[in-house]
Amino acid sequence: MKLLIELLTGDLQPEYKTTESEIYAGEANLFRSGISIGGKLFLTSERLIFLPHKFNFNKKIEYIELSEVNVFQSITSLNILNNTLAFTLENGTELIFIVNNIEIWMEEIERAKKVVDLI
Structure with a gap:
């Protein structure tokens, strides 16, 4: 299974701004719209970037400026799994991601957001 995931997401690389650097990815x-879209999530010093893998029908890339994130939290899915990141943006948009290593994601996003909010 891990090999299949690597085949689907291994070649996904975002285009970074010259001012940002990658912090974490997975x-x-x-x-x-009620549909799960597989891909890869990247945290940079300025943004979250979601790249759908090539087998999805919906291939829209999501760029989320950390400065536009009002609330982010870890929530439990199916009342047992702690693997869900929920974001609410300034414009009211809500985004839900299922990730591995939720603790690392939460720590790194919090750290990066503090830096962005200071600027």
Whole structure:
């Protein structure tokens, strides 16, 4: 299974701004309009970037400026799994991602957001 995930997401690389650097990345699913979209989530010093893998019908890339994130939290899915990141943006948009290593994601996002909020 891990090999299949690597085949689907291993070649996904975002285009970074010259002012940003990658902090953390991993496989993720984004829930959009009730549909789970597989791909890879990248945390940079300025943004979250979600790249859907090539086998999805919906291939829209999501760029989320950390400065636009009002609330982010870890929530439990199916009342047993702590693997869900929920974001609420300034414009009211809500985004839900399923990720591995939720504790690392939460720590790194919190750290990066503090830096962005100071600027």
